[in-house]
Amino acid sequence: RELEVLSYRDSLTGVANRRMFDTLYPVEWAKARATGEPLSLVVVDIDYFKQYNDHYGHVQGDECLRRVAQVLDAGASRSRDLCARFGGEEFVLLLPATDAEAARGVAERCRKLLGNEALPHARSGVGREVTVSMGAGTIVPGSDDDPGVFLARVDHRLYQAKSAGRDRLCDVEP
Numbered sequence: 001r002e003l004e005v006l007s008y009r010d011s012l013t014g015v016a017n018r019r020m021f022d023t024l025y026p027v028e029w030a031k032a033r034a035t036g037e038p039l040s041l042v043v044v045d046i047d048y049f050k051q052y053n054d055h056y057g058h059v060q061g062d063e064c065l066r067r068v069a070q071v072l073d074a075g076a077s078r079s080r081d082l083c084a085r086f087g088g089e090e091f092v093l094l095l096p097a098t099d100a101e102a103a104r105g106v107a108e109r110c111r112k113l114l115g116n117e118a119l120p121h122a123r124s125g126v127g128r129e130v131t132v133s134m135g136a137g138t139i140v141p142g143s144d145d146d147p148g149v150f151l152a153r154v155d156h157r158l159y160q161a162k163s164a165g166r167d168r169l170c171d172v173e174p
Contacts, residue, residue: 010085012062013069021084021092026147028080028096033141040103040138041151042093043158044072044110047131047166049089051123064130065089067117075110100138100171107134107169131167133158 008020016024032039046052046068053061065085072091073083082094093110095103111132119130135157139150161170 010069013066013085015069015073015091016082016084018084018086021082021086021094024082025094025151028094029141029147032096032139033143033145035097036140037097038099038138038140040093040095040098040100040106040136041154042076042095042103042107042110042134042136042169043086043151043155044068044091044093044132044134045158045162046089047126047133047162048121048124051125052121052130055123064119067119068114068130068132071113071117072110075113076106081106098138100136103136103138104169104171107136107171110134111169126165126167133161133166134169134171135159135161136169136171 008016010017028039046064052064069083069085069091072093076083076093076095080096084092084094086092093106095106098106114130114132121128121130124131135154137150137154137157139145157170161168164170
C-alpha cells in the first residue's frame, strides 16, 4: 500500500506525479461527461527555468521546483482538485466541477501566491523573481470530445502565454 502511494507522488516536489494525473484525468473526464459539470485544466510552466538552474545550480533549482509545487498545491485547494508535476518544470492543475471563471481565479490565486514567495531569479527575462506562464481551458465533455485533444488545446494556450511575453495566463483562443 505504501509503495502504491509512493508510485503516485513526485519524489522531488511531494505533489502528485504524471502517473497520478494520467490515472485521474480520464476518471474526472467521465464524471464531467456523466454529470454535465465543467472540467478545467491549467498547465503551468516556470518561466526561464533553464536559466535559473544554470545560474543557481541544480540543488537550488530543485528547491525552486518544490516551492512552486507547494504554491500550486495550495492554490488548487479543494478536495477533488489535483496539482501534479507534469514533467520537468511543468505542472498541471486538474479542477473538476470548475467553470472557466473559477479556473481563472485558481490560476490567478496561484500566480499571486507565487509572487508572495518572492523567489529571486536573476536570469529571468521578465523580472527579478520566479514567475510562471499558464494555459487554461474548461470543457463540459460531450460524446464527441476527446480528453487528449482538450489537453493539447490547453497546452497550446500555455505556449501562447509564453510567446506573448510569459508571466501570464492564456485561457482563450485568440
